[in-house]
Structure formats: C-alpha cells, structure tokens
Amino acid sequence: MDPQTAAALSEPSAWALLQSLPEYDEGSALVLGTRLRADGHDPTLVAALLTQSRLRARGRVKFGDRVDRMLLTPDGVEQATRWQLAQRHAARFAAAGVETVWDLGCGLGGDALALSAAGLAVEAVDADPGTAALAAVNLRDAAATRVRCARLEDLDLRAEAGAPGTRTAAWLDPARRTPGQTDHRGRTRRTFSLDSLSPTWEQVQGVAAELGTVGAKLSPGFPHDAVPAGAEAQWSSFGGEALECVVWWGDLTRHPGRTAQVHTGPADSGQWLEVRDEDGDDWAGPVPTATSPDELGEWLYEPDRAVLQAGLTGVLTRLVGGTETAQGAGYVTGPREIEVPWARRFRVLSVHPLSTKPLRRWAREADVGRLTIKKRGVPIDPDRLRRDLRLTGTREAVVVLTPLAGRPVLLEVEPAG
Numbered sequence: 001m002d003p004q005t006a007a008a009l010s011e012p013s014a015w016a017l018l019q020s021l022p023e024y025d026e027g028s029a030l031v032l033g034t035r036l037r038a039d040g041h042d043p044t045l046v047a048a049l050l051t052q053s054r055l056r057a058r059g060r061v062k063f064g065d066r067v068d069r070m071l072l073t074p075d076g077v078e079q080a081t082r083w084q085l086a087q088r089h090a091a092r093f094a095a096a097g098v099e100t101v102w103d104l105g106c107g108l109g110g111d112a113l114a115l116s117a118a119g120l121a122v123e124a125v126d127a128d129p130g131t132a133a134l135a136a137v138n139l140r141d142a143a144a145t146r147v148r149c150a151r152l153e154d155l156d157l158r159a160e161a162g163a164p165g166t167r168t169a170a171w172l173d174p175a176r177r178t179p180g181q182t183d184h185r186g187r188t189r190r191t192f193s194l195d196s197l198s199p200t201w202e203q204v205q206g207v208a209a210e211l212g213t214v215g216a217k218l219s220p221g222f223p224h225d226a227v228p229a230g231a232e233a234q235w236s237s238f239g240g241e242a243l244e245c246v247v248w249w250g251d252l253t254r255h256p257g258r259t260a261q262v263h264t265g266p267a268d269s270g271q272w273l274e275v276r277d278e279d280g281d282d283w284a285g286p287v288p289t290a291t292s293p294d295e296l297g298e299w300l301y302e303p304d305r306a307v308l309q310a311g312l313t314g315v316l317t318r319l320v321g322g323t324e325t326a327q328g329a330g331y332v333t334g335p336r337e338i339e340v341p342w343a344r345r346f347r348v349l350s351v352h353p354l355s356t357k358p359l360r361r362w363a364r365e366a367d368v369g370r371l372t373i374k375k376r377g378v379p380i381d382p383d384r385l386r387r388d389l390r391l392t393g394t395r396e397a398v399v400v401l402t403p404l405a406g407r408p409v410l411l412e413v414e415p416a417g
C-alpha cells in the first residue's frame with residue numbers, strides 16, 4: 001500500500017467508516033461496496049476499505065482482536081509473527097533486562113506491538129515507505145514506540161543505539177520472499193534460502209556482531225550448520241505447525257545450540273513446552289537408529305515438528321528408551337508406553353513389507369475399507385497405494401509408512417489417548 005492510501009484510510013471519517021463495517025463476508029461484499037458508493041463515498045476509498053475489512057478477517061488469526069486497530073497488506077499479514085510467538089520473543093528480551101529494542105524491518109508491527117506491551121521501548125524501522133506508514137498507524141497507541149522509514153544499511157546503529165551492553169538490543173525478522181516471483185494466487189513467492197533474505201543473513205550477523213544482544217526470526221528450514229557459535233537457535237511450533245527458528249545472541253541466549261518450544265492446548269490458554277538436549281554438546285551427536293526389523297517395539301512415537309526441525313529426535317529416543325526407525329525418519333520406536341507431551345504415540349498392531357500383494361492380503365483379511373496414511377521417508381503416493389490395495393472391507397485402519405532398518409514398511413497403528 002502506498003503512504004497516500006495509508007494516510008487516506010487513517011483520516012478520522014474513513015477510519016470511522018472502516019470501524020463501522022460488518023465482519024467481512026465474501027458473499028455480501030459486492031452489495032456493501034455498491035451501497036457505500038451510492039452513499040457518496042469515493043470508489044477508490046471504498047475499494048481500500050473493503051480490502052482492509054477482508055484482510056482484518058485474515059489477520060485475526062495472527063493478531064487476535066488487535067487487528068481491529070490496524071491497517072494491513074496481504075504480504076504484511078502473511079509475514080507477520082503470530083501474536084502468541086511475538087509475546088514469547090518480547091518476554092525473552094524483557095527477562096534479559098533489555099530496555100530498548102530496535103525492530104529492524106518491523107513490517108506491520110506485529111513484533112513491535114508485543115515488545116511495547118512487554119514494557120520495552122521500541123525503535124521500529126522499515127525500508128518500505130508504505131509499510132512504515134502502516135506500522136506508524138498500527139503502533140500509534142503503543143507506549144514508548146517510534147516508527148521511521150529507513151533501510152538498515154543506512155543506519156549507524158552504533159551511534160544511534162549505543163555500545164553493546166547499554167541494554168539496547170535488536171530484533172530482525174527478515175522478509176522471506178523472492179521479489180517479482182509470484183505463486184498461482186499472485187502472492188510473492190516464499191523463499192527459504194538464507195541467501196534471499198531481506199535484510200540479508202550477512203546483515204543480520206553484522207547487527208549481532210555490532211550490538212551483541214540480538215534475536216532474528218528465520219524460517220523453520222534454517223540449516224543446522226548455520227547456527228552461529230555460542231548462539232541459541234530455537235525452533236517453535238504452534239498448532240502442530242513448525243513456524244519459525246529464532247537465533248538468539250548474547251544475553252538472549254539461554255541454552256547455546258539447538259532448542260525447541262512447542263505450544264500445546266488452546267491457542268489462547270495453552271502452554272509452552274521447552275525441549276532441549278540436557279547433555280549440552282551431545283545434541284550434535286547421532287541418534288540411535290534401528291539396525292534390524294526386530295528392534296521394532298510395541299510403541300511408535302512421532303515428535304512435534306519443531307523438535308524434528310531442530311534435530312532433537314535424539315531427546316525422544318532417550319526419553320522412551322527407543323531408536324529411530326531409520327536415520328532421519330522422524331519416527332521413534334520403543335518397548336514401553338511413555339507419555340511425552342510433545343510427541344504423539346501409537347500402539348503398533350502389525351508390521352508389513354511395503355509390497356502390493358502381501359498388503360492386499362492383509363487388507364482383505366483385516367477387513368480394511370479405509371486407510372488413514374501417515375508417512376515420512378517413503379516416496380509413495382497415498383492415493384495410489386489405496387487404489388492398488390483395492391480396499392473392500394468395512395473398517396478404517398491407521399497406518400504409518402516409514403523405512404525400518406533400511407526397508408520400507410507399513411505399520412498398522414492405533415493412536416493412543
């Protein structure tokens with residue numbers, strides 16, 4: 001959005017009109033637009049208002065009811081940090097004794113809002129004039145917060161933020177996009193390469209070297225070998241989805257190396273579980289892996305995605321006294337039922353080689369008519385497998401396809417709990 005549209009939308013009369021609109025509904029948007037134009041409102045403004053109304057419906061997932069005081073862009077909403085995670089980031093800065101955070105690439109201001117709410121002063125900066133204008137609107141009621149349009153590379157951080165140790169820190173959430181490339185829905189394509197971040201990974205590390213106390217939000221695909229020495233890389237999941245990896249430097253580091261945090265329970269009242277390897281440096285070591293099909297135990301465990309991405313499957317093998325079904329498979333087999341709050345567990349009912357004829361026989365004898373298929377590390381099309389098995393039975397089976405000691409197998413399982 002250009003700064004002029006942002007200014008037009010924040011005019012008191014346009015703002016009041018936006019606040020008066022009903023919850024966005026695709027079916028009635030056309031009629032609403034016609035009525036607003038018939039009431040004498042400028043067609044360009046009406047289009048911008050309806051876009052905002054639509055984006056607020058989408059942004060509610062990220063920002064909660066704060067969205068009703070915000071102006072948004074499609075990319076801004078998509079890239080913004082989910083409020084519950086922004087709060088976690090802010091809490092870490094506050095707990096480290098930080099007083100001021102430079103939010104270098106603040107976007108619509110999702111993280112900046114949470115930092116301010118945690119009692120921190122915020123210097124929010126964004127290179128894009130339209131985005132900075134929207135951030136200024138979104139952060140207008142945030143305490144001790146300033147917004148400006150500037151490029152990180154044009155700031156003299158040392159001069160402005162002071163020397164390391166002045167209780168000033170930085171937060172970076174680089175745009176993970178490839179400008180100019182759009183997907184089939186016309187949205188800018190997401191990129192997971194460290195080379196195509198903006199600000200760049202090099203710039204992020206430069207800020208870390210300059211200020212010392214820095215957090216940077218990166219993709220959950222952040223490569224393990226890029227974790228800077230002495231820093232903590234923490235992978236997070238929310239609602240079962242791995243959303244980010246944040247690298248923490250300096251006083252913001254709690255456990256150097258790779259850690260994970262997992263949100264469980266309802267979005268607003270659930271709890272965060274932290275997962276890390278208690279053996280310190282051992283996290284880099286190999287995870288015990290099944291070397292023979294005989295090692296398949298009665299229980300199968302599937303760690304949360306953040307734990308998987310963090311490469312902490314070894315914590316699970318230790319907790320349950322088991323082995324990974326194959327290197328990198330992400331399923332752990334063990335002899336006992338042990339409740340691990342960040343892993344799903346299944347009782348293994350039977351195991352079969354992944355071969356059509358014996359599987360057809362199994363499906364027929366076991367009266368299987370429907371298959372719920374979970375799989376990892378086995379390049380097979382689930383629909384094709386269902387077709388090949390010619391299922392005619394009456395019951396539903398849950399199966400896991402995974403390599404086991406070098407061979408792809410089908411495990412019939414029963415989810416626990």
Ligand SMILES: C[S@@+](CC[C@H](N)C(=O)[O-])C[C@H]1O[C@@H](n2cnc3c(N)ncnc32)[C@H](O)[C@@H]1O
Nearest residue numbers: 080081105107109110111127151152173198199
């Ligand atoms: C992923 S968004 C930030 C989202 C934000 N943390 C939130 O939760 O709403 C990244 C932002 O960085 C800005 N940006 C990219 N390169 C920049 C640079 N070199 N200097 C300053 N801002 C930059 C982009 O304009 C974009 O708005």
